[in-house]
Each structure stands twice: as C-alpha cells, then as structure tokens.
Amino acid sequence: MKSILRLFLLLLIPVFATAQQDPQFTFNNELNSYVNPSFVINDYKLNVIAQHRQQWVGFDGAPVVTLINASYNIEKARSGIGISLLSDQLGAQYNGAAVINYAFDGRIGEHHLIPGIQMGLLLNTLDGSELDPIDGGDPNIVSEKGRAMTFDLGLSLAYRWKRLAIGFSTKHLTAPTLKYSDSNAVSEYTVARHYYFYSSYEAHLGKHLLLKPITFLKTDAASTQFDAQLWVRWQRSREGV
Template identity: 25%
Template sequence: MKARLILILLFVSGCAWAQQDPLYNLYQFNQLMVNPAYAGLNNILSVSMHSRVQWLGVDGAPVTNAISGNTSFHRNRHGVGAWLAHDRFGINRNSELFGSYAYHLPLSDRWRLSMGFQLGLINYRQDFSELDLEFDNDPLLANQQPGFTKSNVGTGLILSTDELFFGLSIPRMLDVRTENGSVISTRYKRHFYASGGAVLMLSSFVKMKLSTLARIVDGQPFSADFSSTLILGETLWLGAFARNFSTVGVNAQLDITETIRAGYAFEYPTTSLATNNFGSHELMIAIDLKPLTFQYYKRRYF
C-alpha cells in the first residue's frame, strides 16, 4: 500500500514531475529506441521485441512492451527504422510510434559516422478508473485531460568501428506541456543521452565488452548505466551492470542461430524499495535477415 501511494503521488501529479523515458536494460543489443543513428548501422535487416516488467510486485509499477525494426539500403550508405512501444506506469498509458532515417558516412577503412533523425507520434493517456478516490467528483481530477497525442522529433550521432562506438542523441527534442486552467503541467522533458562501448580480446574464446549509457534530464538526477559483458565463443553473452549504484543486475544473450538471438535481464534495487518488490525483468528476442544482395551476416557487438 505504501509503494502504491508513492507511485500515485509521483505519477498523477504531472505539474510537479515530468515523465521520463522507459528504461531498458537490453538497449545495448538494440539502440534504435535511444538513438535514431542506429538505423541500418549493421548492414542487416533486424527485427526485435522487448518486454519489461519493472519492480515486480508493486502496484502501478512500469510495464513496457516494444517492437522495432531497422535495415540498411543503397549499399549501406543509408538506413531506415521504425519502432512501436507501449508503456504503462501508474495510471499512465503511453504509446509511441517513430520512424527513423540515418546516413552512414565512411571516414576511413575502420571508422564510420552515422547521423540519424526520427519523427513520430506519442499518445499520452491517463486511466483515472485505476484510482481509489474518496470522493467520486474530486475537483482535482474533474478537469483533467484524459488523453492527447503529440508529435515529436529526435536526432543522434554514432561514431563507430567494429569494436568501438560513441553515441550522442536526443530521441525526443520537444518538451510536452498541458494546461488546465491556470495550471501548466510538464508531461515530458527532453532527455540527452551519451553512450560508449568497447570490445576487448581476452583470448581466442573470450571477449569482454564494456559499455555505458548516461542520461541527462533538466530538473532530474543524473543517471548512468555501467555494464561489463563476457562474450564466450561468440555465442553466449553474460553481463553485469549498475545504474547509479542504486540498481544492480545481470543479463544474458544467447545467439541461438546465426539469425536468431534471445536475451534476459534481471535488476534489483539496492535502496529501500528492495523490500517491496521482486526485481525487474526484461526479455528480448531478435531476428536478423539479409534480403538485399549487399547485406551480410557478421559478428556484431553493438
């Protein structure tokens, strides 16, 4: 009950708290929803599905489902992608649909620069029937707008080789505000992302991947993920990570075949919230295809 009350206070009072982007642990296996420059970067047609349950056991905790796809074209000089996501958090029901385009510029035999842009729609909806109200005609909620749709745009850059990458992005550049009489509520504030990663050769059988993702939001605490993953025989990925050192977790990916990958992640908070939930769980499955003649399967780490 205490956890439920906290969630209601945080996520109903939009004038005090701006909604943040959904969290993903397995973003490192598909960065399209964080950075549009990822579209087509691996010169393959890739489709992936993600499902995440955060803070299992807490009423109103976030549940996110997403499907995305991206491919290269024109001999890998261009990429396009699209993704659809639904996020449920407290009484919020948000759905997003974005399309992405990226231009891939070779800088040398090793380095390439991808510049991306995305455009999409976000539907924000609140289900007030989920609230247990003391008064049916609560004046605080009487004039609330139950739902609306806004367009948004985003951009990003990725500088990479086969073993290194650095990224900067703003997936949604426009703040979203609503008005209710004289009260202006901020429903969303733009997020700035910076990412990086490297793969180190430990032996002919074992590689280590180090990566990080930092998020900056005006008026919100700085957030950063740090992860370390062992890659065994180019088939099994076993990783550990920390987010702000207040959440720790593990993840794994199995390359079932050359074209099919599956992943799982588990997170657990180290704060007082740990006593109220059974951790966060995320599943991912992805399929890679090469329908175009210039596309090919290759070992990729990002």
C-alpha cells in the same frame, strides 16, 4: 562448428533517485536505435528485437513496458531505416510512441560519422478516475480518462571505428505540453527533453575470449542515470580447440 557461451554482467548505478519520463531497459545495447536513431546502421542487414519488462509484480499500478524495434541497412545508399513501437503503462498514466528512425553513414575509410533523425507520434493517456487527490474537485486534476497526441522529434550522432562505438542523442526536442480536460478540470503534462550517451568497445583476448564493456548515460536535466555492462563471450570448437 562453434558453441558460444555468453555471460552478461550488469552493473546498475543510479546517480539520482528521481524518476525520468522515458522507460528504463536492461539491455540498452540491443535497443540502441530507439534512443539513438544513428544505430539503425549496425552489423545486421535486418534486425528485429522486442523486449517486455514488468516491475513490482503484484502491486497495483506496477510499470509494464513493451518495446518493438526494427532496423534495415540500405548499403547502396549508405543509410539505415527503422521503426520503434513503445507501450508504457505506469499507474493511471499510459505512454505510447510510434516513431521512424533514419541515419546516414558519412564513411571516410574506417571511420564512420553517422547523423540520425527520429520522427513520430507520442500518445499519452491519463485516467483521472484512478487517482486519489487529497482535495476533491481540484481544477488541475481531471476525474475522467483523457487522451492527447503530439508530434515527437529526436536527433543523434554516432561515431564508429573498428570495434569502438560512441553515440549521443536527444529525444523530445520540442518538449511538447499535453493537455487533458473534462467538465471540471484541465490537467497538463510536459514531455521533457532527454539526452543519452552510449559507448562500447570489443576487446578480443586470444582466440576464444571477447570482452565488451558498455556504458550508457541518460538524463532529462532533472535526474541522471548511469548503467555499466560487461559482456563476456567465450567461443570454442567442438574439438575443444
């Protein structure tokens, strides 16, 4: 029997201060298939994970994000499937998503080239009654709650070789524009394309120590954010060997 100690060191480096539309998560490695469907093919037969994130607790309109991610490997078909459910509340705006992920393992020896696709629905709600515009009666700002739904599409590609993993993906390929209207105004919200790059490597140092550096970059072409993580795992037997 072995006891395992994991130490997560997180370094967050924002390249620009401008906010992006897709939510931010801390442990991107565990939620990879939401932004990159190629990673529904992973080291697990069945993998289910959920993350709930609250920021600026106590402030009105503070961000609240919940993501449920599930994936299943179909080894005989060299494929993986999965589902992602997102709930993202920020002030007067709510974003929800329900998407299906699929990937195929184009394996050649120890090399794995894995294309993936993501399809589903986006739901967006804007509560105009929660807004405080400078000029009342603005024809571009609704005064009531409006809802809109649209189709969403994403593509990805990942490469895995032994302990190395690299992935690139893009979400919201169609860049849809959602419209909300009431009796006096019409508001529009365009979902920008997002691009993601991921890399990780597992380095075994001796019998007990494993280091896993992880890099994660995301951009919507208007702002960019870069995260770097270092996972440290120490394993030892009960006998101390």
